[in-house]
Amino acid sequence: MKACIYHQNQICEPHLWSGFSLNRGLFFGESPFTSLKLVDGSYQGVDLHFRRLDKSLEFLFGVNLSDYREEVEEGLNKLHENSGEYYFRITFTKTLNGEIDFFIYKMPYVNQEDELVLEKSNVIRGKTNLPNFLKVGNFLEYTLELKERTDFNEFVYYNFENHLLECGTSNIFLLKDGVVYTPALIPGILDGVTRSLLLQFLREENIPVKETTLLESDVLDSSEVWLTNSVKGVRSIKKYSGKEYLNETWAKLQEKFKNFVSEYE
Template sequence: MAIGYLNGQVINSDDPVLPIDERGHQFGDGVYEYIRVYGGRPFMMKEHLDRFFRSAEAIKLNLDQSREDIEAITKDLIERSGLADCDIYMQATRGIAPRNHLFPNVPASISMTVKPFRMMDETLREEGAGIKLMPDERWQNCWIKTLNLLPNLLAKQEAFEAGAFEAVLVRDNVVTEGSSSNLFLVKDGKLITPPATKHILHGITRMAVIDIAAELDIPVEEKAFSPDAVFEADEVFLTSTGIEIVPVTSVDRQTISDGKPGEITKKIYEAFMKRV
């Protein structure tokens, strides 16, 4: 069953428990992490918690709980839920205090939910997805996984309304990432992905794919590229915790290569699922 957690209490995930003066609600003053659980085991939990604590430190958010505390809470919630395959969202905010831009002297607030997998339409994996290129209008520090996702949501919605699966963002004629994913190209047998600068989220699945490519002796180059490189790629795919690996077969309604998921993309996805 789906369950929740808020500051030491296990709750029903639908319970109305969020105080009006919660700073995540008032300001988006917090960070979050999303972990996928396969067969009762959180996938790459260490890497997710590394990023969670890096994000908290980047916004000067002091967490009372240690990594070990959060890991123990997470595992307890998985057991209580009875779900073998599930999604975990955890959020840390600057706490509950009267609205004021200055940081309050109150404990940080931690919340989590454990819910069944959100299943993706598998035809996207079999046939490939379409993406829409859009201006990257987000702030400069996209590497921090904050709660402030409105520009991402607007881009994703516009892409959806245009019939695309994902919005891929472009800043100063350089492709950065998807609204909720990282992007890889395949060209002449080599993987190419934007470098892990402050302008992209350093994806955990992105990390896994780079590691898998090394195991498969597939060269990887992290470098900046323009939208033209996407149109000219042999293969394109997206990665994220939620979608894992999804091939892209069209950009702005223009077909990529032969319009079918590529062999290298398939090989990497198969290796990823073995790792899972």
């Protein structure tokens, strides 16, 4: 007996499935993606995003981005704008019939974020077998906790060893005594594009930076805490666990970093 699907009062055989957008992302969460920003006609860090997609497609589907890059670039060209800021998400998946497919989502970017108040997530992250470069479309834990709690607008994850990992949609950096710290890439921490760009920028500016194991006490001992995200950029938090943080150092660096990202090859 062949597999079939019941939908809208019809029993559909596999040759009819193409009309239902059925894929392994919907069934199994296999939906590798990357999010990037278009700013005044320039896609920021696009080559780094393509590298992520290439690794992700090889890991999940055993194919190379090079087979689809021309189509993706054609889509980005058709969606291109010469001015303004836009959020883009490129998502790949595999249909139930085994075909690789992708779509590009685009929307105007408007920063509506208030002052960042960070709190510790109630979710404790365990070990994972997923590589650091992989992003897939499952934010259920994150969105549910955001609905349940109103005392913050972003939260931070720790693992069972109380090691600092990352935030809900961002990597995290700490500034203490003139040195910038960020968690080393252990399982459970995304190798974010903006994380990579900020590390390179800080080193080129001769600002001491360390990738290492960090605890909650390190967050509380820091003078500034920065969150990195490919669309929102780098943002300083205002408060964590009742402590208020400064924004002196990043306020001095942010324009230079924006120029660094816009000129990045």
